[in-house]
Amino acid sequence: MEQAPATIQGLSYRFGPNQPPALAELTAVIRAGAVTGLVGPDGAGKTTLIRLLAGLLLPGSGAISIFGLDTRSETTRLHRIIGYMPQKFGLYEDLSVMQNLRLYADLQGVTGSVRQQVFARLLAFTGLEPFQSRLAGRLSGGMKQKLGLACALIRKPRLLLLDEPSVGVDPVSRRELWRMVQELVNGEMAVIWSTAYLDEAEQCDEVLLLSEGRLIFAGPPRELTKRVSGRCFQIRNIAGNRRRVLANAVQRPEVQDGIVQGENVRIVLRAGAGRPELATLAAGAEARLVPVAPRFEDAFVDILGGGPGGTSVLAAAMTQVADAGPITVEAQGLTKRFGDFTAARDISFAIRRGEIFGLLGPNGAGKSTTFKMMCGLLRPTAGTGRVVGLDLQKAPGQARSRLGYMAQKFSLYGDLSARQNLEFFSGVYGLSGARQKETVTRMIDIFNLGPHLQVAARELPLGFKQRLALSCAVMHEPAVLFLDEPTSGVDPLTRREFWTHINGLVERGVTVLVTTHFMDEAEYCDRIALIYRGRLIATGSPDELKGSTANAQLPDPTLEDAFIELLRQWDNRNREEAA
Amino acid sequence: MNGRLRRLKALIRKEFVQVVRDPSSLLIAFVLPMILLFLFGYGVSLDAKRIRIGVALQDSGEEAAALAAAFLASPYFEARISRDARMLEADLLAGRSRGLVVIASDFSRRLHQAGPAPVQIIADGSETNTANYVQNYAQGVLSTWASLQRLKQGTAGQAGPRLVPRIWFNPELESRDSLVPGAIAIIMAIIGTLLTAMVVSREWERGTMEALMATPVGIAEVIIGKLIPYFLLGMIAMLGSVAIAVFLFQVPFRGSLAALLLTSVAFLLAALGQGLLISTAAKNQFVAAQIAMVTGFLPAFLLSGFIFEIASMPLPIRGLTHIIPARYLVTNLQTLFLVGDVWPLLLPNILILLGLAVVLFFVTARKTSKRLR
Numbered sequence: 001m002e003q004a005p006a007t008i009q010g011l012s013y014r015f016g017p018n019q020p021p022a023l024a025e026l027t028a029v030i031r032a033g034a035v036t037g038l039v040g041p042d043g044a045g046k047t048t049l050i051r052l053l054a055g056l057l058l059p060g061s062g063a064i065s066i067f068g069l070d071t072r073s074e075t076t077r078l079h080r081i082i083g084y085m086p087q088k089f090g091l092y093e094d095l096s097v098m099q100n101l102r103l104y105a106d107l108q109g110v111t112g113s114v115r116q117q118v119f120a121r122l123l124a125f126t127g128l129e130p131f132q133s134r135l136a137g138r139l140s141g142g143m144k145q146k147l148g149l150a151c152a153l154i155r156k157p158r159l160l161l162l163d164e165p166s167v168g169v170d171p172v173s174r175r176e177l178w179r180m181v182q183e184l185v186n187g188e189m190a191v192i193w194s195t196a197y198l199d200e201a202e203q204c205d206e207v208l209l210l211s212e213g214r215l216i217f218a219g220p221p222r223e224l225t226k227r228v229s230g231r232c233f234q235i236r237n238i239a240g241n242r243r244r245v246l247a248n249a250v251q252r253p254e255v256q257d258g259i260v261q262g263e264n265v266r267i268v269l270r271a272g273a274g275r276p277e278l279a280t281l282a283a284g285a286e287a288r289l290v291p292v293a294p295r296f297e298d299a300f301v302d303i304l305g306g307g308p309g310g311t312s313v314l315a316a317a318m319t320q321v322a323d324a325g326p327i328t329v330e331a332q333g334l335t336k337r338f339g340d341f342t343a344a345r346d347i348s349f350a351i352r353r354g355e356i357f358g359l360l361g362p363n364g365a366g367k368s369t370t371f372k373m374m375c376g377l378l379r380p381t382a383g384t385g386r387v388v389g390l391d392l393q394k395a396p397g398q399a400r401s402r403l404g405y406m407a408q409k410f411s412l413y414g415d416l417s418a419r420q421n422l423e424f425f426s427g428v429y430g431l432s433g434a435r436q437k438e439t440v441t442r443m444i445d446i447f448n449l450g451p452h453l454q455v456a457a458r459e460l461p462l463g464f465k466q467r468l469a470l471s472c473a474v475m476h477e478p479a480v481l482f483l484d485e486p487t488s489g490v491d492p493l494t495r496r497e498f499w500t501h502i503n504g505l506v507e508r509g510v511t512v513l514v515t516t517h518f519m520d521e522a523e524y525c526d527r528i529a530l531i532y533r534g535r536l537i538a539t540g541s542p543d544e545l546k547g548s549t550a551n552a553q554l555p556d557p558t559l560e561d562a563f564i565e566l567l568r569q570w571d572n573r574n575r576e577e578a579a
Numbered sequence: 580m581n582g583r584l585r586r587l588k589a590l591i592r593k594e595f596v597q598v599v600r601d602p603s604s605l606l607i608a609f610v611l612p613m614i615l616l617f618l619f620g621y622g623v624s625l626d627a628k629r630i631r632i633g634v635a636l637q638d639s640g641e642e643a644a645a646l647a648a649a650f651l652a653s654p655y656f657e658a659r660i661s662r663d664a665r666m667l668e669a670d671l672l673a674g675r676s677r678g679l680v681v682i683a684s685d686f687s688r689r690l691h692q693a694g695p696a697p698v699q700i701i702a703d704g705s706e707t708n709t710a711n712y713v714q715n716y717a718q719g720v721l722s723t724w725a726s727l728q729r730l731k732q733g734t735a736g737q738a739g740p741r742l743v744p745r746i747w748f749n750p751e752l753e754s755r756d757s758l759v760p761g762a763i764a765i766i767m768a769i770i771g772t773l774l775t776a777m778v779v780s781r782e783w784e785r786g787t788m789e790a791l792m793a794t795p796v797g798i799a800e801v802i803i804g805k806l807i808p809y810f811l812l813g814m815i816a817m818l819g820s821v822a823i824a825v826f827l828f829q830v831p832f833r834g835s836l837a838a839l840l841l842t843s844v845a846f847l848l849a850a851l852g853q854g855l856l857i858s859t860a861a862k863n864q865f866v867a868a869q870i871a872m873v874t875g876f877l878p879a880f881l882l883s884g885f886i887f888e889i890a891s892m893p894l895p896i897r898g899l900t901h902i903i904p905a906r907y908l909v910t911n912l913q914t915l916f917l918v919g920d921v922w923p924l925l926l927p928n929i930l931i932l933l934g935l936a937v938v939l940f941f942v943t944a945r946k947t948s949k950r951l952r
Contacts, residue, residue, distance in 0.1 A: 051789075051951060054793045055793070056789065056792055056793060056949075056950060056951045057950060057951055058950060075949065076795060076797075079793055079794055079795045079796075080795050082793065083793075084789075084790065084793035085790070086786045086789040086790050086793075087786060088785060088786030089786070089790075090786055090787050090789060090790020090791075091787070091790075092593060092597065092785075092787055093785065094596065094597045094600035094601050095593060095596055095597070095600075099593070099596060102589070103589050103590075103592075103593050104794065106585055106586055106588070106589030107586050107589060107590075107791070107794040107795065107796050108794055108795065109582050109585070109586075109795065111585070135600070151790070152790075161793075
């Protein structure tokens with residue numbers, strides 16, 4: 001009988017004798033010629049499982065066999081048949097693309113005449129051919145990911161392990177990676193793909209869903225999606241405020257989960273529950289409840305017990321932003337040149353008070369550059385940025401005191417305790433004495449940080465880390481909140497809780513500028529600016545952008561479809577102009 | 580085996596490319612050694628020349644004037660002569676001078692009466708080394724003056740036994756000649772321990788170690804792949820430093836190249852072993868650099884006998900110096916530069932270094948495995 005790519009038998013693993021199990025009693029079989037998605041909330045044990053499969057960790061109890069090889073005792077032979085791409089891609093940044101390939105070819109024993117063929121095939125496959133001599137550290141996120149994949153594929157492994165290959169990578173690159181992996185699977189390879197993107201999981205042949213180290217679902221994703229069929233609806237034609245409708249909806253006992261989708265609100269009902277009365281949601285007389293096709297994400301949140309629900313206690317405690325004027329954030333002809341490279345060219349937009357404005361774009365398009373100029377972290381070559389009417393160049397201190405900033409990866413001090421972080425950031429924002437003490441206490445109450453106050457921020461569970469980072473950014477009650485990929489690598493449940501707070505803050509008149517690669521996060525935005533090749537190429541609400549790209553083949557495009565289509569159209573236009 | 584050799588070669592090639600491309604490695608491997616060498620070659624000097632002192636000349640006699648003149652003429656002092664002792668005292672107090680010689684008003688009278696004619700020497704004890712120099716050099720000036728006096732009076736030869744000092748190996752007591760060999764030891768400790776610990780922990784930090792471990796590479800190959808490049812780098816730094824010492828600073832080199840190479844190889848193995856051991860414990864560069872500083876660089880500086888005499892350390896510290904590889908290297912290098920091939924001294928030190936290296940590698944090998952924890 002043909003041996004399975006991976007057989008996991010009663011696998012348990014602990015990081016220490018007194019630690020809770022990272023993986024408990026896991027039994028599963030991985031199929032050949034298929035992509036198996038590994039999904040679950042953060043800390044569910046996805047990375048641990050991949051490392052165990054790669055033989056980099058030894059099972060605490062139970063066993064894993066890869067094509068009949070025991071990971072405990074046959075590590076050397078195992079490493080000849082697997083390809084592994086760790087989270088940071090495992091590339092040597094000081095080495096060029098070609099040097100990285102050569103190194104891994106030597107290590108994998110790919111020599112002789114085969115070698116040049118393999119290189120040529122992989123370079124063509126990944127589209128890295130023109131960049132052979134570029135240093136890996138100078139590649140964009142998407143290109144690094146492809147090179148990482150190429151290095152893992154050098155010997156044509158029988159089992160390919162990918163650990164969150166698409167974190168922080170733009171939708172265009174994600175789609176290309178997906179297409180490449182599909183080609184591999186057609187060639188009989190088995191692929192295990194761990195991901196935080198549930199739309200990726202939806203396309204997998206099989207998924208393993210982990211939660212707190214336990215396997216709670218294994219099988220084709222549509223099997224899981226089935227459990228919510230008939231329970232997914234969109235509230236359309238909302239007359240009032242869709243964020244308030246969402247807040248009302250998730251408080252209803254019938255509603256299991258809810259998110260904003262452009263102008264509409266998507267809800268998932270609890271099993272066996274009837275439809276909620278639209279009148280109770282303040283959605284307006286015209287509002288309709290339309291059944292929609294279930295998605296994997298709906299089922300994922302459902303099986304994990306539903307969304308966080310509720311309203312934002314943070315927003316409730318904030319005072320209304322009053323003194324800010326109708327336009328709170330304004331960019332006028334922002335341009336940034338680095339040497340002869342123009343990272344951002346003549347970018348202008350204006351954001352109204354209480355609006356959520358998204359900056360989207362592929363890696364390296366100039367999104368972060370624009371964002372940094374708007375926070376006053378980068379001096380524009382030309383143009384001005386204004387926050388609450390204050391010029392970021394002329395009054396940077398004053399302007400910054402009115403904005404809150406939450407960076408990627410939560411820029412907390414990992415070695416300081418939660419309380420020390422709160423005290424430090426409140427001090428930085430100029431709070432002192434009784435007011436500081438009062439604010440810190442309020443944040444602790446709001447976010448239930450009490451039990452974690454003495455814990456080093458680094459050790460906090462992810463959800464709490466995010467709460468702490470958010471509270472540090474809003475303690476001084478800013479009029480404007482800047483969020484730089486705030487939920488990158490965070491699971492849907494934590495992301496929902498985060499957006500509950502953001503929606504609540506916006507209700508209080510706070511203006512939000514956010515960059516993201518998550519399309520469902522972009523759906524929360526009132527307006528989106530698409531940045532590509534240093535230029536602002538499109539602005540509009542999510543629904544407007546979707547509508548602008550709808551055509552006969554794709555009458556109802558997703559936001560990601562729209563995003564990719566807009567980039568393609570722009571490229572075509574400019575190619576014609578050039579020609 | 581063919582595969583093993585090919586993998587090793589690939590790892591070594593990669594390491595060299597990284598050293599050349601990574602500014603921080605270049606800095607530690609080449610720039611830092613140069614700075615240290617020039618600092619010890621030109622900047623730091625433990626010799627005290629032209630120490631500022633005051634000479635309070637309160638006697639107007641001929642002999643007293645001659646004595647004051649002798650202080651003025653001494654190459655070791657920059658003497659300021661004054662009748663006013665209080666002004667000179669103020670200089671000493673303010674740190675403008677390091678010592679004060681008082682020739683009292685009854686000096687000539689006492690001398691003529693053939694009785695003892697005391698000259699007071701006050702030294703600034705806040706800098707003990709300089710105070711010692713002031714005391715010794717002043718005594719030297721005084722005895723030179725005394726023998727000149729006896730010569731004039733035709734009473735030479737009547738005095739009893741006379742001390743005739745000779746200093747071997749470094750007759751002019753040039754501190755540079757013993758500091759530069761010590762500096763080379765520090766440089767090799769930095770490359771061997773600090774750089775090695777940092778480059779391995781960098782692989783952990785950037786996630787490349789994880790990717791390496793999922794390939795057919797054996798853990799021994801990973802370790803040897805780190806050892807060889809940094810061993811070569813250390814040897815290059817050593818030879819370069821010795822060349823600079825000999826040709827630029829004119830430090831004599833009296834030993835043989837073979838003995839130098841043998842000593843360096845033994846030391847580098849121990850230092851690399853230490854660096855690798857640190858990297859098994861520290862998985863990020865910051866921690867690795869800290870541990871390497873505290874256990875490698877600082878002891879090499881403070882406990883190797885390079886600057887501070889081991890014999891004058893308290894017993895427990897003296898015991899501790901025995902496990903500091905740099906101690907043996909400093910002794911051997913100073914011997915090779917200033918004395919020559921003294922095998923009875925060199926050989927035991929080389930053997931101890933090799934012993935330390937074996938222990939360190941053994942512990943490292945026990946602690947490393949091709950697993951993540």
